[in-house]
Amino acid sequence: MSAMTPPQAATTSHGPTRHPRSVAFRRAREAEWAKLDALVERALKQGLRTLSADELHELPILYRAVLSSLSVARKTALDRALVDYLDALAARAFLAVYGARRSTRHALRRALFVEFPRRVRGLLPELGLSTALVLLGALVAIALMQIEPGWYDAFVSPALSAGRDPQASTQTLRAALYGGGEMGEGLGFFASFLFTHNLGIGLLCVALGFAGGIPTALLLFQNGLMLGAFLKLYADRGLLFELGGWLLPHGVPEIGAVILCGAAGLHLGRALFLPGRLRVRRALSQAGRRVSMVVVGTIPLFAIAGLIEGIFRQSVTNDMTRYALGVFNLCWFFAWLILAGREARARA
Amino acid sequence: MNELDALEIIGPEGVPLRFPRAPIVDRAMAFSIDLCLLFLLASISAAILVLAGLGSGLLSVAGLGLIFFFVVRHGYFLFFETHWQGATPGKRLLGLKVISRDGGGLSLDAIIARNLMRDMELFIPLVALGNPAQFFGRAPAWLLLPASLWLLVMMLMPILSRERTRLGDLVGGTLVVRVPKAPLLVDEAGRDSLIPAAPGHAAPEFESPQLEIYGEHELETLAELLRKAEQGNASREDLTLVALAIARKVGFFGDAPTREPARFLRRFYRAQRAHLEGKLLMGKRKGSKFDAS
Secondary structure, three states: OOOOOOHHHHHHHHOOOOOOHHHHHHHHHHHHHHHHHHHHHHHHHHOHHHOOHHHHHHHHHHHHHHHHHHHHHHHHOOOHHHHHHHHHHHHHHHHHHHOOOOOHHHHHHHHHHHHHHHHHHOOHHHHHHHHHHHHHHHHHHHHHHHHOHHHHHHHOOHHHHOOOOOOOOHHHHHHHHHOOHHHHHHHHHHHHHHHHHHHHHHHHHHHHHHHOOHHHHHHHHHHHHHHHHHHHHHHHOOOHHHHHHHHHHHHHHHHHHHHHHHHHHHHHHHHHHOOOOOOHHHHHHHHHHHHHHHHHHHHHHHHHHHHHHHHHHHHOOOHHHHHHHHHHHHHHHHHHHHHOOHHHHHHO | OOHHHEEEEEOOOOOEEEEEEOOHHHHHHHHHHHHHHHHHHHHHHHHHHHHHHHHHOOHHHHHHHHHHHHHHHHHHHHHHHHHOOOOOHHHHHOOEEEEEOOOOOOOHHHHHHHHHHHHHHHHHHHHHHHOHHHHHOOOOHHHHHHHHHHHHHHHOHHHHOOOOOOHHHHHHOEEEEEOOOOOOOOOOOOOOOOOOOOOOOOOOOOOHHHHOOOOHHHHHHHHHHHHHHHOOOOOHHHHHHHHHHHHHHHOOOOOHHHHOHHHHHHHHHHHHHHHHHHHHHOOOOOOOOOOOO
């Protein structure tokens, strides 16, 4: 409009009657925003449960309306206060709408019987490496002890061996396999100690994966050394069969869980150093989520192993019963990992 | 909100949402509160169980205490972050929340992953610092340097990383944000009471060419001044000064800037914003007076 236009014309065309468009925009929607604001305030402070059915129905609708207001305001409104308000309101509403918790029981069941076995099957290369490390440790221990039995002390700390070393008599070694029954009431304590201690090591195994997986690999190798040393020690005395009965029932879930935790740790290390085509940040967070489901699955494994090691092994001394439980454990362990969660994938 | 401190995620609806980043100090405080609560909870209940177990001679009860301690230690953060919409009591007190970086809901595996790393990044380095001899044991010297360096880097991640996230957030794909809160201020262009002219005087009017000079930056500065004036925090002299400067710049003739500077400024603000928003609809943005229109 030129400066020559008379003032009257200006008054009618774009003078005092003309408001910025954003003023009308705001007036038309302000009540809606305030309504959402109040709902979100309550949802965040007191929980979604305090909202009535109608309000729960309204919440996502109002949230989407505010999102559209926000998009429009960002592009067309020149009122910083308005855009800031909508920004904050939309973000808070997002927290209220998407922060809602889902049923924990359902999530847990799904985590154990669908997610866990699936994630494990997705970790095949790491599982192979993790198993190989344990086996390698065992083989190295056996080979070294073949040459010089004194190596035993390097692999098994005195606290752990508790007298079960190459100097002990065959009688002592045999007794160690069937002893412990006199503990009686202490078994429960022993079981829970084993559970928490082993699970702690498992968690450490995973977390150490962040150090490139090297400490995890060392931990696995060391466990293998220990295993091999025990096997060799008992095999030399002709007690391999008896040791099998002693080891197998709790060994299946326990060593299995350690290998799983080790694979999880190695997976983290791989994401950090060999992220492939992804950016490290993204590779890490994807690996982290996969790995956490594996950890969830190892918790019951460690618990079962603790129970068997702490109670069953101490009170049942019959070799055949021990082997029966060991075979049973092998069956459900592999069935769980290999079969569970498959049909859900087909449906999904 | 400072642009540097804003974290942006894309919600499921595809609209970018902005959250203020949780300051490190706040996070440290929240964590300290949680640690105190955790310690209280764990030690009291575990002590009761262990004492009851020892007193009654039932070792199994003491074993239960052991498990309970373990569950509380590892389950505290898990429980509250899943049940309290991503906030532990400490975070809630300080108005912080955990959100998923990918913009979806906060999933169980993300929460587990972020808490799994806590041992690694905090407790292990602390143990190593507190008792290096026992922690490193018989480790050879060439291993000590990289190991300690690694521990240090992990512990200092919140300071070193660009996004100020800790290791757990990196692995879990999560962010810790402050729950944003901004009041809806009165629209300075929407106040009608002051707009009509005083009796006997025509209200100041502005023509298109006069509105071509300033941009969004000046507009926002003016809005802030008007807001201050409304709260009584700007003197009449200040307003007159600004009003005169604007009048001179845009070529406004008349005594309105000196006679009633507040009304002049408010009318100018409204006209300027209407003008700029009109152009914005046409896709023309003028950031400040230095931008070519």
